[in-house]
Amino acid sequence: MSKPKVFVTREIPEVGLKLVVDNTDAEVWPDLLPPPYEVIKEKIASCDGLLALLTDKIDAPLLDAAPNLKVVSNFAVGFNNIDVAAATARRIRVGNTPGVLTEATSDFAFTLLMGGARRLVEACNYAKAGHWQTWEPQGFLGQDIWGATMGIVGMGRIGYAMAHRAHRGFDMRILYYDVNPSEHAERDFGATRVDMDTLLAEADFVSIHTDLNASTTGLINRDTLAKMKRNAILINSARGPIVDTDALYEALRDGVIAGAAMDVTEPEPLPVEHPLYSLPNCTIAPHIASATYTSRNKMARMAAENLLAGLRGEDLPNQVNPEVG
Ligand code: DGY
Numbered sequence: 001m002s003k004p005k006v007f008v009t010r011e012i013p014e015v016g017l018k019l020v021v022d023n024t025d026a027e028v029w030p031d032l033l034p035p036p037y038e039v040i041k042e043k044i045a046s047c048d049g050l051l052a053l054l055t056d057k058i059d060a061p062l063l064d065a066a067p068n069l070k071v072v073s074n075f076a077v078g079f080n081n082i083d084v085a086a087a088t089a090r091r092i093r094v095g096n097t098p099g100v101l102t103e104a105t106s107d108f109a110f111t112l113l114m115g116g117a118r119r120l121v122e123a124c125n126y127a128k129a130g131h132w133q134t135w136e137p138q139g140f141l142g143q144d145i146w147g148a149t150m151g152i153v154g155m156g157r158i159g160y161a162m163a164h165r166a167h168r169g170f171d172m173r174i175l176y177y178d179v180n181p182s183e184h185a186e187r188d189f190g191a192t193r194v195d196m197d198t199l200l201a202e203a204d205f206v207s208i209h210t211d212l213n214a215s216t217t218g219l220i221n222r223d224t225l226a227k228m229k230r231n232a233i234l235i236n237s238a239r240g241p242i243v244d245t246d247a248l249y250e251a252l253r254d255g256v257i258a259g260a261a262m263d264v265t266e267p268e269p270l271p272v273e274h275p276l277y278s279l280p281n282c283t284i285a286p287h288i289a290s291a292t293y294t295s296r297n298k299m300a301r302m303a304a305e306n307l308l309a310g311l312r313g314e315d316l317p318n319q320v321n322p323e324v325g
Pocket of ligand 1: 075238
């Protein structure tokens, strides 16, 4: 019997890739950079399955070009790159990789928080550039972390894990903003659900953990930044478009807030000539929060298992559109 045809848009870790390659007739895009949209469209024309990355835009015209497609498996927990409604309308299952990157992502969000608060990158660059001449009583003063107030935007899995670190590790008071209350966070960390304005006005650290959708796009903008404390640090490890990049640049330049530490940007990658890079109070990492060996291996296995289940016509172990069944 012939194997189902699939297109894999990048080389994912071996533990997942091998599962796919052994069980399907797979074509794997070998380059570091993503295949262009038109190339994906052409490649999936005769495919039964697609294993995609968060950098691949999967929309209705693309799905229309693949009449046999049964499943799109995303190698990410976020799936804002996929038009899920369009997939559902075409009875195509969509999978993602929740849970396995929660701890790695919140570890990194906390790394950004600490680095931003204590000006780590700025100070290391100063030393490296040969400016370190003596111990300076007022050099590189930063923000206190212990006992500070943490504002979590989006108390899902990763938001909860961030609150855990902040409260249990650093005795922080936890405020959160979410459309749904989190009984767990309230019980475990004494977290208080507040409106966005209260969170912005009281938090020393504002950490974004919401998904990207119509209501969160541009959530952090000129107005919301102006409501933050002047000593506040903004942390974004969720999705770039949740923060208005130009507004952030101006707020950091003008001292409206003390700093920002971002794992995600809009656009992504942020062009090297972008003025945000020139600001000493802004740390930018290249979207690496889930990049641990363990997490990426688990993501690869999960993405492969989602893909294979969809090819068999079964519900996916992690399916974002369960109504396709
Ligand atoms: C995701 O999975 O959505 C992250 O952004 C990358 O791991």
